[in-house]
Amino acid sequence: MRPRTATGWYELAIGAALTAMVLYAVGAGGVPQVLARAEDRGHSPGWVAASLLCFVVGAWIAGWYFAGPLAVPAARLHWLIGREHPARLLRRAAVQVLLVSAALATVVAVVAGLALASVGLPSVVPALAVWVALVVLVLVTMHLQRRDLDGPARWTAFAAGAAGVVVAAGEAWGPAGVAAAGAIAGGGALGSAVRRGARSRRGVTAELTPRWQLQRGARHRWAVSAGFTLMEGEVVRLARQRDQKSRRRPVPAAVYRLPRPLALGAVALLRSARPVAAIGVLAVPLAFATYDVLGATPAVVVVALAQFALVMTTARAAEAWLATEQLPRVWGIGTHEAAAALAAPCVVVGLVLAATAVAGFSLPPVAGVALATLPVAILLRRRSARRPVAGLTLVSTPMGAVSVQSLNKVAAGPDVVLLTILLADGLGEK
Amino acid sequence: MSPAPVLSAAGLRKTYGELVVVDDLTFDVPGGGVVALVGPNGAGKSTLLECLAGAAPLDAGAIAVGGVRSDPSSAAHWRQVFGILDDFTWLPDLTVADHLVLMSGDRGAEAVDAALERFGVAGQRDRLPESLSAGQRRRAALAAARVRPWRVLLLDEPEQHLDADGIDLLADELVSMATPDRCILLSSHAAGLVDRLGCPVLDLTRSGRT
Structure with a gap:
């Protein structure tokens, strides 16, 4: 992933500059406009900001889930596996991921701080809290994934989004909104969690644990083509086969008529x-x-x-x-x-x-x-x-x-x- | 008096650029009949079946089903002609039973269960086809031929991936499925299967010319 030529570094710098410009526009212009609009309509910008933050957190978790926190390029692994234990390689990759995530979290926290400051809300402490929360979330996701608890890692993103909906509903309709949105989102999430818990993947995928990335890559073709994962044909085949072996409930007979x-x-x-x-x-x-x-x-x-x-x-x-x-x-x-x-x-x-x-x-x-x-x-x-x-x-x-x-x-x-x-x-x- | 042909082909020609794969081929398959296409690799067996199924366009010739001229690229033709060819694909997200019930028209879930049972894949009814072995998938495809309405069944090397019991079962089923208003055309390299069926053979060895 690291650029190896001057042109590569140039492209990286341009990309980073463009991203920074977009994020600055969002933090200094877009989000403050949204908050100001909410204030004009008699709503609390603080709660609206909190709701937006929940969605950012959800996207953050989903993003890391997509990219995968633990990754060693396959080509590198191929050369290094004879000299180093894969677990050590993955630990080193995890440290790199943490460093990158800390840098990205800083960008998000700065954008959040800018947005809050522009509407006159306290900005420093919330921005710090955002930074800590994002880094902790990456750590938690990594921990869950390493323990084969793939489902909870994925559902954390949904939970963050659901929290955003509940906060928005609370701001729009008061306690009744919180209760209604909480019941809908919470009920669905709980039902799914209970059902998933009953047939937990833990243990089923145990033999793949140190190489969780392979399994994730096998499930998501886009991750494979993105080249983030360690790919190995046999493990991919195993993981795909396991995913597909689960039986499905029959479709109601009336549908076929x-x-x-x-x-x-x-x-x-x-x-x-x-x-x-x-x-x-x-x-x-x-x-x-x-x-x-x-x-x-x-x-x-x-x-x-x-x-x-x-x-x-x-x-x-x-x-x-x-x-x-x-x-x-x-x-x-x-x-x-x-x-x-x-x-x-x-x-x-x-x-x-x-x-x-x-x-x-x-x-x-x-x-x-x-x-x-x-x-x-x-x-x-x-x-x-x-x-x-x-x-x-x-x-x-x-x-x-x-x-x-x-x-x-x-x-x-x-x-x-x-x-x-x-x-x-x-x-x-x- | 021989039964009326269910499938008639006249003057079929198929080329791939300079390569003539099928040249001026004319044949009939009578009702209740099973005909085996034989010939070495490259003789044009699969291509002929693809053309008859409407998967590849013919350069020349006419096809009739039940004495009525049929356009292989039309849905009306596809309703009458069912092909289990090389490109037979299972769909993601649908179980084996979903596939068969959707294909079965009015015959319903009971017929599907019976067909799956007959081909020894009843235990796989709620599984996704991708998770089955190649042999199980082949059995499930053949079970589809039992439940889907058709007048002409085209099979491209149906013995592929089947074990010895499966090939025996296939031979029995082909005989029972070829009722007087239907016919079966299959290609095969398995001399044992063709012998066991005791069916007429259409040798394509001389059909293809370069």
Whole structure:
């Protein structure tokens, strides 16, 4: 990961400078605006800041979960494993991660301090508290992961997000809001924790413990392609096989009595019901609390982001299915019917959220239509970006040559979300 | 009087650039019949099955199912022709039973359970196909052929990954599935399976020409 050439260092410096500029803009401009807006509407900027901080913490944990706190590049391990014990290598990697996380936590804490100071709130002590909390969270995540307690490590991010929702609901509707949001988010989390606890992964994955990274990499293809993990074919195969060996509950028989394309859509929806419920539990109360505290535009942003998260969750399987040309032949249905059936869950979820937004935020129906079509738009955009194209187009940037196709793949989805937010907000103002 | 053909192919031609894989091939498969495609690697067996299933376009020729001309790229054709070919893919997130029930139309979960039982994979009904061994997946695919409605069944080397018992079971099942209104066309390198089926053989050795 370390740059080895002057150009590499230059690219790193440019990247760091750009990131610092964005973070400064967020800390000195974006967040203070949000807090000031809440204050104008008669709400406490302190509680709003606390709620935002919970989401930052959630993103922080999820980010480390994504990157993985313990990583030694495979190539390095290959050369070093004969001389050093893997545990020692991992310990050294852990120290490096702690140093990096401390540096990043400093950036986040400074941004938080800037934001608080700009609205006249105490900034030094909260910023220090933020720094300590973030570093402690990294330590806790690492500890949980080393002990094979993968589930709790992942659910900590959800818990932080849920805490943010509860705080926002409390600010919007008082104790009743806290009780309602707490009951919804807490109930869901508790149920899941109890169910997960009953079939804990601990012990099942014991033989992989020192190399937790491998297991995480095996589960998440993006982590593998990001090259953060120590990859080893056999362990990857083992971990994937274990994940897949778990049995699934059968889909209710009534679903199969629907006409075939509908049944296919219903099964796809039911199979992704759990993540859909988890995102919905957080997003719907948060959108309403945001509407109450900050107004319609931020609430529309929350709804659109929730739709994006839901589509990405439900569409992952659908995208894999649609890439299979054989699917319509096996089911004996038309190509377009198969695509429509698999997109149905996204459309249903999009319609529900759009209807909720229109009814709850008094948006005009046209804005509702924009939100309702968002899931389909994301799906179509992602499909078009994934279509193979001949050749490779590179553009020159201050950070070096970048593939247009890669950029297109990364932007496909978020760009449509941004467009919809602008559209829905613009239409909502009229 | 011989039974009417369920699958008729006339003047089939398939090329990959300069390479002629199938050249002016005409054949009929009668109702209740099983026909085995044989020939060395590269003779065009899999390509022919892909063309008949609609997975690859033909350069020339016509296909009829039940005496009616059928467009291999249409959903109507796919409803009548079921192929377990090289590209047979299982879908992520769906269990073996989910796949089969969705394919089975009105036949329902009982028929699926019976088919899985018949092919010895009833214990895997709630597992994801990716977690099965290749042989178990092959058995589950063959069980799909029992529950999915079809008139023409295309099988590309169905004996692959099967143990000796599995091949015996396959032979028995193929005979029982070929009812008078249906037919089966399979490619195979297993002389034992073809002998056991005692079915007519379509030798593609001379079909391909460069």
